[in-house]
Amino acid sequence: MKRKLTFLLSSIAVLGLTLILGACGSKPAAYNPDQKLGEQLNYTITGIDASSGEMDNATKALTKYGLKQDNWQLMPSSTAAMTSTLDKAIKYKEPIVVTAYQPHWMFSKYPIKWLKDPKNVFGRGEHEATIARKGLKKDNPGAYKLLQNFHWDLKKDAEPVMMDINGGEDKTVAAQKFIKNNPKKVSKMLQGVPDGKGKKIKLVYMPYDYEIAASNVVEQLLKRKNYDVTLQQLDVEVMWQAIVSDKADASVTAELPSTHKAFAKKYKGQYDYVRTNLKGARIGLAVPKYMKNINSIEDLKK
Structure with a gap:
């Protein structure tokens, strides 16, 4: 009986370790163009400092493009936190939408693109x-x-x-x-x-x-x-x-x-x-270039 109990406990431990290692080694889900974008992002745009001008405009964009009524939200953080999140997303080709400002080194370092802003919420240039x-x-x-x-x-x-x-x-x-x-x-x-x-x-x-x-x-x-x-x-x-x-x-x-x-x-x-x-400065929303079907703020509703 004791041997059976020991074997059972050992088996549970091995199974638990296997699950943990599997979770640690698993990759985040990559962007899926056939799935609704909001569902993949929990309807969240990754922002920067709450007091920044682009965050004010991004808040207005949620309303003007009808995104707020679809439960889209803006998540404030910091410039460092935003670029760190962007770095990880691009590494695994995950979906991500960020508030962006140019001039910034991230446009040289990462393959990202601006989203068109047909309603000119972010202005015509900075x-x-x-x-x-x-x-x-x-x-x-x-x-x-x-x-x-x-x-x-x-x-x-x-x-x-x-x-x-x-x-x-x-x-x-x-x-x-x-x-x-x-x-x-x-x-x-x-x-x-x-x-x-x-x-x-x-x-x-x-x-x-x-x-x-x-x-x-x-x-x-x-x-x-x-x-x-x-x-x-x-x-x-x-x-x-x-x-x-x-x-x-x-x-x-x-x-x-x-x-x-x-x-x-x-x-x-x-x-x-x-x-x-x-x-040539600019503010707006940006996404990685591998999100090929997302080219405008209006596309976030896809």
Whole structure:
């Protein structure tokens, strides 16, 4: 009897271990174009920070495209959590829909595509802008001149710097690498900029990949002309408040016209719009390219 009990317990243990190992080794279900997408995703779009502009627009999109009534929901997380989830989904070719912003390194790293937005909920295009406090041009014309000069290309310039930082390179090293590898562009950015002679300037930016890359490049350009630069990372609302209250001098990371629309409207006339420094920015929803039959936000109802 004892032997039978021992054998039974051993058999149960082996079966349990087999099930556990099988579960650990099993792959998640891949995207099935013949099954309703909402069912495969539990009707959930993977988002980023709840306070971001693209999340506000994504919330509106749920209503305007009739997705909310079909129980679609937006799951806030963080940019890091969203890209981690996207990475895993692409590894196993799972279905996923994410809120997306360009410029971002994920468009270089992953095979993803934008979903068409026929109702223009996310606007017709974005750009990165340089804004400054009122009076900076008069108080610090040299630094202001560099801010007027600074602009770069999304694919050729910004994305490589972001990819370097994402790959583990120190942000200062990545910025210096861009400057070293682009002498002609840098020469134009520094054209007409006088020696700063240690004059102070404070730049503010948000804690995102493009913002970190762009702000560090501008910091290194200013330091080349002997300006004493301070960088401070702030949340978006605090960043705008710092500019209009003269607690900071400038930012090269204002996302307009849609993402930061509320702040641009709230502080109209209280800041200096210096220039557009990067074209081709965009916000919206994106999916992996292997989801070939999902090409528009309207297709989420399939």
